[in-house]
Amino acid sequence: MKELVIISGKGGTGKTSLTASLAALAGNKVVVDCDVDAADLHILMNPAIQKKENFVAGKVAVNNSEMCLQCGDCVLYCRFDAIGDYYVVNPVSCEGCGLCERFCPHEAMEMVSRTSGEWYLSDTRFGPLLHARLFPAEGNSGKLVTLLRQEGRRLAEEKGLDLLLVDGSPGVGCPVIASLAGARAVLVVTEPTVSAVHDMKRVVDLAGHFRMKTLMCINRCDLNRENVKAIEEFCESRSIPVLGKIPYDGDFTKSQVAGKTLIEYSDGEAARAVRKMWEDLSRTVLH
Amino acid sequence: MKIAVASGKGGTGKTTLSLALAGYLANRGYRVSLMDCDVEEPNVNLFLKANIRAVEQVSVPIPVVDGDKCTGCGLCERICAFNAIAVVSGKPLIFKDICHSCGGCMLVCPERAIREVPKEIGDIEEGSAGAISYIGGRLRVGEAISPPLIGAVRKHYADSHYTVIDAPPGTSCPVMAAVRGCDAIVLVTEPTPFGLNDLKLAVETMKRLDYPLGVVINRAGMGDDGVERYCAEEGISVLASLAHSREIAEKYAAGEVVEEFIRFFDGELGEIVSGLERLTGIRAVEVK
Ligand code: SF4
Ligand code: SF4
Numbered sequence: 001m002k003e004l005v006i007i008s009g010k011g012g013t014g015k016t017s018l019t020a021s022l023a024a025l026a027g028n029k030v031v032v033d034c035d036v037d038a039a040d041l042h043i044l045m046n047p048a049i050q051k052k053e054n055f056v057a058g059k060v061a062v063n064n065s066e067m068c069l070q071c072g073d074c075v076l077y078c079r080f081d082a083i084g085d086y087y088v089v090n091p092v093s094c095e096g097c098g099l100c101e102r103f104c105p106h107e108a109m110e111m112v113s114r115t116s117g118e119w120y121l122s123d124t125r126f127g128p129l130l131h132a133r134l135f136p137a138e139g140n141s142g143k144l145v146t147l148l149r150q151e152g153r154r155l156a157e158e159k160g161l162d163l164l165l166v167d168g169s170p171g172v173g174c175p176v177i178a179s180l181a182g183a184r185a186v187l188v189v190t191e192p193t194v195s196a197v198h199d200m201k202r203v204v205d206l207a208g209h210f211r212m213k214t215l216m217c218i219n220r221c222d223l224n225r226e227n228v229k230a231i232e233e234f235c236e237s238r239s240i241p242v243l244g245k246i247p248y249d250g251d252f253t254k255s256q257v258a259g260k261t262l263i264e265y266s267d268g269e270a271a272r273a274v275r276k277m278w279e280d281l282s283r284t285v286l287h
Numbered sequence: 288m289k290i291a292v293a294s295g296k297g298g299t300g301k302t303t304l305s306l307a308l309a310g311y312l313a314n315r316g317y318r319v320s321l322m323d324c325d326v327e328e329p330n331v332n333l334f335l336k337a338n339i340r341a342v343e344q345v346s347v348p349i350p351v352v353d354g355d356k357c358t359g360c361g362l363c364e365r366i367c368a369f370n371a372i373a374v375v376s377g378k379p380l381i382f383k384d385i386c387h388s389c390g391g392c393m394l395v396c397p398e399r400a401i402r403e404v405p406k407e408i409g410d411i412e413e414g415s416a417g418a419i420s421y422i423g424g425r426l427r428v429g430e431a432i433s434p435p436l437i438g439a440v441r442k443h444y445a446d447s448h449y450t451v452i453d454a455p456p457g458t459s460c461p462v463m464a465a466v467r468g469c470d471a472i473v474l475v476t477e478p479t480p481f482g483l484n485d486l487k488l489a490v491e492t493m494k495r496l497d498y499p500l501g502v503v504i505n506r507a508g509m510g511d512d513g514v515e516r517y518c519a520e521e522g523i524s525v526l527a528s529l530a531h532s533r534e535i536a537e538k539y540a541a542g543e544v545v546e547e548f549i550r551f552f553d554g555e556l557g558e559i560v561s562g563l564e565r566l567t568g569i570r571a572v573e574v575k
Contacts (some may be wrong), residue, residue, distance in 0.1 A: 010328055011456055012298010016481065037457035038296035038488060040481040059368065079389055092463055092495065097389035098368045111368075136492035139460040142431065170297050170456065171327035174431035194542030195302065195330040202328070205428045224540035248533075250509075256480050257511050 001156055002286050003149075003183040007168035007176060007207075008190060009199030011038075014219040015189045017252050017262060018274065019167040020044040023126045024263040025278040029163035031124070032152040033131040034145045034179045036117070041167050044261050047122030047129050055119050055132065055147065057140040059096040059111040061089045067108035074100035074109055092137050116140050119148060121155070128155055142174035149179070163286065172202050180206065185213040185285045187243070191220045192227030200231070204238060213285055217244040217277060241284075244277030246270050288569045289444075291469040293454035293462055293493070295485025299475045300505040300529075302330050303539060305453040307548045311556040313418040314549070317448040323423030324437050324465035325455040326409060331423055334545050337416035345424070345439045346405035347388040347432075352379050356400035363392035363401060384431055409436045411443065420445050434464040441467065458492040471499040471567045473526065473559065479510035483517055490523065499566035503559060506531035526562035527555040 006022070008015040020041060023031045033041040061082070063074075068087050075083045078100055082093035087108075089100075100109040116139070119132035130152045132144055152164050166183065169175035180186060186207045190200040200216075207214045216235050221228050228245075235242050247269050255265030262271050292305045302325065309321040323331035332339075350363075350372075359377035371386040372379050379392075383406060393401040409426040424440040426433050433455070441464075444450060454465035466472055472493050476486040486502065493500055502518055507528035518525050529552050538544045549556065564570050 010298060010330075011296045035296075037459055038485045040296070040484055043480050043484055077390075077394075095387050095389065096368055097387060097391055098366070099389055099391050099394070102366060102391070103394070134459060136458050136488065137460075137463050137495055141459055172428055173327045173426065173433050173461070177429075177431055191540070193540040194333050195328070198330060198333055199328045202428055209429055220540075223537055227540060248536075253479055253510050259480070 001153065001162055001164060003164040003166060004281070004286060005166040005168045005179055005183045005186045007179065007186060007188055007203055008170060009172065009188070009203040010196045011170045013189050013191045013196055014252060016040045016167055017044070017256065018189055018217065018219070019165065020261040021263045021274045022278055023165055024261040025275065026163055026165060028161045029127060029165050030152045030156045030161055031126065031129045032148050032164060032166045033129065034148055034175070035167050035169050036132045036134045036141050036144050036148070036175065037169065039131055039133065042129070042131055044256065044259060045124040045126060045129055046259060047120070047124050047131065049120045049122045051121040053119055054115050055117040055144050056113050057116050057143045058114050059098065060091050060094050060114040061096070061098070061100050061109050062112055063087045063089055064108050064110060067106050069106050069108070071105065074104055077103050117144060119144065121151070130155070141169065142178040145169060145175050145178040172206050176203070176206065180210050180212060183212060185215060187215045187217055187281070189217045189219055190231060192218060192224040192231060194227065197227055197231060201234065204240065214240050215285065216240050216242045217246065218242060219246045220248040221245040222247045243280050244273060246273040288471065288563065288567060289450040289452065289469040290471055290473060290563060291452040291454045291466040292473045292475060293466060293489065294456050294475040295458060295489035297328065297456040299477050299482065301456065301475045302334070302453050303544055303548060304473070304475050304503060304505065305451050306331060306334050306545045307552065307556060308559065309419050309451045310545055310549050312449045312560070319418065320420045320422065320445045320447040320450045322440055322443070322450060322452045324440050325453050326424040326426040326433050326436050326440070327455060327461070329423050329425045331453050332412065332421060334542060335416045335419065335421055337414035337419070337421035339412045339414040341413045343411045344407050345409050345411055345436050346407045347435050348390070348403035349383050349386055349388065349406040350381055350392050350401045351404050352381065353400045353402070354378065356398045358398055360397065362395045362397065366391040366395045387432070388435070408432070411440055413443065420447065433461045437461060437464040441465070458488045462492070466493070466496065466498065469498060470569055471501065471563050473501055473503055473563070475503050475505055476514055477506050477510065478504055478508070478512065478514045480513065482510070483513040486514060487517065490521065501526040501562055501566055504528040524562060524566065527558045529555055
């Protein structure tokens with residue numbers, strides 16, 4: 001099975017719109033939305049949820065006030081500043097290390113499972129979609145991403161589908177590392193802006209860390225010629241093929257407002273560039 | 288006043304707005320600090336170009352095992368809630384990347400075979416650009432856990448009339464670490480279905496913290512009116528709408544956006560500041 005992960009480093013470069021467009025073009029695939037912090041793909045894919053599961057990860061401490069003698073030991077052990085007035089645990093800060101439970105002389109702290117979100121298996125007009133929702137202020141997005149990809153792979157095998165299309169997480173931290181590990185290829189979507197280029201280099205380094213086949217797509221390529229040149233030179237120095245160059249096109253936003261992918265909505269310049277990029281992808285890395 | 292600028296996802300113009308707000312206030316004679324807490328993608332200084340005075344390395348404590356003292360009892364493995372220790376053929380292996388530095392293993396080891404050593408996770412730069420003091424964190428590539436670094440950046444609060452915090456995007460631990468202790472939160476969004484969805488998630492997250500909250504709509508006019516309708520329904524104040532312009536987008540691409548932005552949106556930046564004063568009841572002392 002082939003797995004293509006689409007990432008960008010910086011948000012707002014059009015990664016999700018492009019993933020949706022590739023989903024509209026590719027056949028025989030499972031789509032996985034690993035941008036669990038701010039999942040948007042479902043807006044364009046209009047999923048009908050088939051299965052819904054709780055995402056339980058780690059634990060959180062709860063103070064049982066009847067047992068608590070307010071000795072204050074737990075506060076000394078907790079390195080996360082999670083125990084507040086009256087020894088009530090602030091779940092936002094609690095990392096679930098369990099030291100307070102372990103060392104409370106009065107057994108007043110208890111670790112309970114933490115439901116951090118939900119994940120879904122859905123039907124869409126482009127085939128199965130795995131997506132999730134992390135509850136506000138919850139962590140563990142890396143684990144949720146790993147779980148989604150595993151479920152995606154299992155489903156693809158079950159249904160004899162040979163491609164996993166993954167909308168990866170932003171940034172260079174925990175969730176994006178979980179999005180990348182073990183995938184076949186990564187498509188980096190950048191744009192010719194100073195900050196996007198800066199972040200792009202950071203994710204390219206990260207992909208290098210995992211020795212992944214890396215490909216580049218330059219979105220809004222007509223915004224600044226010099227930065228496009230800089231991206232191309234950088235790619236050449238790293239032997240990264242620039243697969244797509246997509247012009248700035250208001251149809252991206254219009255298609256989003258219409259709840260459609262660019263491919264369905266428009267036959268303009270940008271849509272044509274995305275089609276061409278997909279052809280190149282399927283001829284090369286995904287062949 | 289400490290203002291945290293955040294957004295449900297990246298790319299909404301959060302950093303540009305942080306820079307512009309800081310610049311706008313500095314131009315009016317206030318002492319301003321600008322903190323880059325978006326440590327996974329620290330971009331403030333790409334634009335601010337502050338002279339860096341000092342760089343400080345930030346590390347977290349990580350356990351190491353003294354093989355001579357260790358008897359392989361496995362208590363460390365058992366207490367670790369994060370599976371960061373595995374005892375393999377009588378020897379504990381420590382997986383640094385998933386260790387949360389809770390210190391539990393060191394506390395339970397009966398042989399005192401575990402001690403902690405610092406592991407660098409990133410650094411903090413300090414400097415200034417004109418009247419703006421700058422403090423920014425940068426997470427090392429390959430490091431997974433950013434909140435300790437963000438916490439360390441926040442400790443550098445300088446004495447200022449205004450502190451503007453460029454918070455990381457999203458709705459999970461990093462942004463919570465960045466906004467902690469601020470006086471007000473500005474959520475930046477775009478008037479599109481994605482923008483609205485991300486804004487809703489961000490509002491839900493921030494509501495748990497009970498800080499005064501306002502919304503700035505960036506690139507207004509490019510999409511639909513869903514964001515405005517949502518804010519009206521929820522009773523969230525829209526501090527300002529910044530009109531979409533390709534010119535600004537091109538200036539942004541070239542990295543020269545801030546001055547232009549401050550000139551272009553002078554009125555709107557003023558509205559944001561007075562809106563925040565209204566929301567928080569805080570007013571910076573008049574500058575002589
Ligand atoms: S479980 Fe750990 S992080 Fe949570 S409150 Fe207890 S000591 Fe603190
Ligand atoms: S410090 Fe805590 S998280 Fe790290 S290895 Fe020890 S018990 Fe596990």
